[in-house]
Amino acid sequence: MYWQKLLDYIETRTTDFFVIGLTGSVAVGKSTLSARLSESLQERHFDVEVVSTDDFLLTNLELKQHQLFDEKGFPKTYHLNKLAQMIQDFRDDAPQVTIPDYSHELADIRPDVQKVIQKPDILIIEGVTALQLPDHILDLAIYVDAKLADIESWYLNRTLAVMDKARFDAKSWYYPYTQMPLSQRQEHIMSVWRRTNLKNLQQYIAPTKAKANVIIKIDAQHHIQHIEYDD
Numbered sequence: 001m002y003w004q005k006l007l008d009y010i011e012t013r014t015t016d017f018f019v020i021g022l023t024g025s026v027a028v029g030k031s032t033l034s035a036r037l038s039e040s041l042q043e044r045h046f047d048v049e050v051v052s053t054d055d056f057l058l059t060n061l062e063l064k065q066h067q068l069f070d071e072k073g074f075p076k077t078y079h080l081n082k083l084a085q086m087i088q089d090f091r092d093d094a095p096q097v098t099i100p101d102y103s104h105e106l107a108d109i110r111p112d113v114q115k116v117i118q119k120p121d122i123l124i125i126e127g128v129t130a131l132q133l134p135d136h137i138l139d140l141a142i143y144v145d146a147k148l149a150d151i152e153s154w155y156l157n158r159t160l161a162v163m164d165k166a167r168f169d170a171k172s173w174y175y176p177y178t179q180m181p182l183s184q185r186q187e188h189i190m191s192v193w194r195r196t197n198l199k200n201l202q203q204y205i206a207p208t209k210a211k212a213n214v215i216i217k218i219d220a221q222h223h224i225q226h227i228e229y230d231d
Helices: 002-011 028-044 060-065 080-091 148-168 175-179 182-211
Strands: 018-026 048-052 096-102 108-118 122-126 139-146 214-218 224-229
Touching: 002 060, 002 182, 002 214, 002 224, 018 182, 028 048, 028 122, 048 108, 048 224, 080 122, 122 148, 148 175, 148 182, 175 182
Parallel strands: 018 122, 018 139, 048 122, 139 214
Antiparallel strands: 096 108, 214 224
């Protein structure tokens, strides 16, 4: 019921080129929800592309040079002007754009690799800084919300799972952490959460909820509990 109503809400507002910004905390399920939204809209015969704001992060080298590495994910660690320009290029009828490619395995922008994005009917920008873009850039703003305790649990479990997968991949950013005892790994993960991700949520992400046209409430099982609309 909730999902079909959301699709109807989006479809009735679409224009020739429609941009959706989707944000929420780290680990709240933005990528999964964006992929589901893309698939559902494609079933309604829209051409849809999903672009992550992570593709516009500064490189790790740039972050270290500017002493911003411990604030990775904060708005100032992104090339938001380049993300806005990409959207504007599509509005100016560019048939395609070329953008960087962020690797979660490397936890960095891939060197010498770029992605070509064809102009879609609907462009979904997902990530922690999606609603940091100027209001006129987005046609629809979506905020994904959940209880803090659930988000922290998802973050811990997700990061542990990623570390576990990296046990046999020495190239992975997470490989060194796989050598730690489990208790030490857990403490390290939650230390990063408190120092960076929680601070980012409280200071930068949560305030953009006020800009959202749609607020999607997620329960502890990652199911949609409720959707609020601004009209």
